[in-house]
Amino acid sequence: MPELPEVEALRAFLDGRLAGQEIAHVLPAAVSVLKTYDPPLSALDGTAVTAVGRHGKFLDVTADGLHLVFHLARAGWVHWRDVLPSGPPRPGKGPLALRVALTGGDGFDLTEAGTTKRLAVYLVHDPAEVPGVARLGPDPLAEHFDRDALAAALAGERRQIKSALRDQAVLAGIGNAYSDEILHAARMSPFKPVANLTDDDLTTLYRALRGTLRDAVARAHGLAAGQLKAEKKSGLRVHGRSGEPCPVCGDTIREVSFSDSSLQYCPRCQTGGKVLADRRLSRLLK
Incomplete structure (x- = not known):
């Protein structure tokens, strides 16, 4: 399971590639991955990514006031694609859980290995709406954490x-x-x-x-x-x-x-x- 150091590195990796880019589509490939339904994922179409943040082990892609928050759980991971496959992902039993496509043709996939599916994705107006984020204790790498x-x-x-x-x-x-x-x-x-x-x-x-x-x-x-x-x-x-x-x-x-x-x-x-x-x-x- 990725922990704070790896999630922080993923945050920096994604922030360097996503900030300022426009989202074309966010497409789920596994029904179980999406934990919220209002606003719908289609609300991200055409929005511009302003930053990628981190809350504990949660990653937070911010775009025009919306927050795409996800937790990789035990077997999830992020895969950057310089060129995404054409066409929407096909739902099935494979590891692909969700795809974020940018208007430039690149983007990233969220995948989850194994049969136990715990990877979770939320689209919210405020990260505090995510129960796991709301209950977090202090970040041990925060400047004020003494x-x-x-x-x-x-x-x-x-x-x-x-x-x-x-x-x-x-x-x-x-x-x-x-x-x-x-x-x-x-x-x-x-x-x-x-x-x-x-x-x-x-x-x-x-x-x-x-x-x-x-x-x-x-x-x-x-x-x-x-x-x-x-x-x-x-x-x-x-x-x-x-x-x-x-x-x-x-x-x-x-x-x-x-x-x-x-x-x-x-x-x-x-x-x-x-x-x-x-x-x-x-x-x-x-």
Whole structure:
């Protein structure tokens, strides 16, 4: 799933190609993708794109006061086409979900792999009309987001820190991969209760969070959309690297599996050498 660094890179990529261009048509190829019906997509025909913005993991194409907002979910992606195929896209079982065609003949496709379709597109007058945008917490890369803002976002939390970091209502844009990376940089257990964080822990976590995300954004800056997935994977230090040596201490990176996801961590760096129980394996052994 694309997270804040990749979505920010996609925003910059699309903004450089769409700003000032005129939209010819926006055509859905999957019935499930469009979540709003008023105004209709045809309202975008002939409008000029003014900017492409980002709200957490949501992208926002602004055109003449309308906002085409979309969330790529777990398996969605953006594909830029210098020359779009002639004729409208044909609805079917393929990955194509929606096409944005410009009057110059170029544009982009939104695609979604797999059979579980969660990619969502909204056309609204105000991004706050999108429920997922309305509930977002603060953006951790915003200029005003400081250590006290992080403390305020986490205030009253009773969950473990890994769960809190992934909650979009707490912080916008962080998902499974970068929460692993942030906690490794902070040398903090993913299961540490937020309520147990000291003032020093909050300062350490803030520095790890900002540093990890800024570094990832810098690596992705200027890359074409088709290069971002490989860049994300190559830049991760612990997430998705179970069984490999930790790049900091050399210990073996471990994994905890859940029903629909997993987390990775370094025991020596993060848990005082303790290997956390793998929940899925524990259930199998009962």
